[in-house]
Amino acid sequence: MSRPCHARIDLAALRHNYQLACDLAPAAQAVAVVKANAYGHGAIAAAKALEPLAPVLGVACIEEALELRDAGIKKPILLLEGIFSADEVSIASEQNFYLMVENLEQVQAIIQANVSQPLHCWLKVDTGMHRLGLLPEQADGALSILKASDNVHSDIIIASHFASADELDNPSNQAQLECFDHLIAQSEQTKGLAQSLANSACVLGHPQAHRQWLRPGFMLYGASPFTVPHTNADKLKPVMSLVSEVISVRPIKAGERVGYGGKWQAERDSLIATIACGYGDGYPRHAPSGTPVLIDGQEAPLVGRVSMDMITVDITELKDIAIGCTAEMWGQNLCVNRIADAAGTIGYELLTRMPARPLRVYSE
Ligand SMILES: Cc1ncc(COP(=O)(O)O)c(C=O)c1O
Structure with a gap:
């Protein structure tokens, strides 16, 4: 006998939803976002189910990434908020954690650290959400510093995040995209870098923002980020x-x-x-x-x-x-x-x- 309340978690549905993200953007790769205990589903179980499919997993912070490593997850793990203190840089290097780089302080911490192997860095640019990320005018300077450092792997990715991607007609989506594309067009340092913009709402509803790396989170768990019906979101399976x-x-x-x-x-x-x-x-x-x-x-x-x-x-x-x-x-x-x-x-x-x-x- 036991209290009957429980949460059934359908891992086949989780993999189906990840595959849907990949199918919607066949030219892109997708980070599987399992932060916040995989949106309540259990980070270790979700990461183990997704690891065979996803080249990179995404979490918010190093503690969440270490929990996955301790559980035997081997794939690279992207820290979506980057580091919270300079001592995390060498751990990230040892553990093959990729770093979102959110500000110039993090740039300095990365180049000054003692690292065992070069770090994979994703430089986040603030294109209008005004929460995290470097200002567009700081991007070139930061990129030249990172590129010149032996601590940093050459495959830097340039990223941004949309404030209102779940509102398909919100003009801020186009404005953020234009800001990003303007930066890419006028900057020497960003030439040839892979790009990453797409959270779940972008994966499902903004194909022009797919670029080379998707970062789907919520959609993996089988619910729509939109408040209106959407043909792609309708294919999701609840987990x-x-x-x-x-x-x-x-x-x-x-x-x-x-x-x-x-x-x-x-x-x-x-x-x-x-x-x-x-x-x-x-x-x-x-x-x-x-x-x-x-x-x-x-x-x-x-x-x-x-x-x-x-x-x-x-x-x-x-x-x-x-x-x-x-x-x-x-x-x-x-x-x-x-x-x-x-x-x-x-x-x-x-x-x-x-x-x-x-x-x-x-x-x-
Ligand atoms: C930088 C970043 N990328 C991707 C995601 C995943 O977003 P979503 O769950 O809407 O797909 C988040 C979530 O907040 C995020 O902060």
């Missing part, structure tokens, strides 16, 4: 299904209330199912009454407040629901983006904030 079981079914009378604070009141005689899954399992506490839950494959509305360990669902309209029936909070049959939207957030947050509590059950 995580957060599932549990009905642990109670009870009739209530019209006018009675359900859950903490009695925030939901039945307008008619109703049947309420309690599911063993709450905000302690990663279900968003702010999901309002009406948020869909799948019980035995049938959609029914959440009612009342989300508790730490349980939710309550109005199953008055459903047939034959009893203790032990399966419940899916999101996943293969109910898109995580629908739950996120109801709760006023995005699928990225729901997946990434999944706590350790629901056991991850992996299938090939």
Whole structure:
């Protein structure tokens, strides 16, 4: 006997989604982004599933990369935020971690370090997101310093990141692309360097930004970065299904209330199912009454407040629901983006904030 709430992780779907990214940009290579515990799916399992396909894995920081090395992952690992302190440079060199280079301080740390082998560097340019990256006018200077250093491998990649790629018609996408292409056109130092711009939304919806290296993250886990249907995103397969079981079914009378604070009141005689899954399992506490839950494959509305360990669902309209029936909070049959939207957030947050509590059950 055990509490039935768990997260099923479909590794075949993960590989399918990575392959979709590659198929959409056949001339490019793709870094498989597994940062933040592979967006909640389990970094080691996801990296092991993707390693045979992906030439490079991507994480946010050196601690995440070392966790993968300790687990036996051999492929190069790109640190997408670069280094946080100068002592990380020599470790990155020993471990074959590629560095995103975000500012001139990092450039100096790289060229001044004692390294065992030259580092692979990706120079990030700020083309308009104004979060990280060198200013376009700093790029040439930084590149000439890096190229002149024996600490740096000659295959430098020039990169940038889009602020609004998930909004397909947002004019900032074209503006960032033009800024990047202008830099490439007028700079001697960037000539011949491979380029990398594309996160998931670019891979799926902005082919002009594919270039030589993709960096898909969210799409690998099978949900769309867009809020509107999209033919490419529709081919993604959900990887995580957060599932549990009905642990109670009870009739209530019209006018009675359900859950903490009695925030939901039945307008008619109703049947309420309690599911063993709450905000302690990663279900968003702010999901309002009406948020869909799948019980035995049938959609029914959440009612009342989300508790730490349980939710309550109005199953008055459903047939034959009893203790032990399966419940899916999101996943293969109910898109995580629908739950996120109801709760006023995005699928990225729901997946990434999944706590350790629901056991991850992996299938090939
Ligand atoms: C530099 C960089 N590249 C790629 C990604 C992957 O983005 P997404 O998950 O939207 O595909 C991220 C994620 O934040 C990032 O910061």
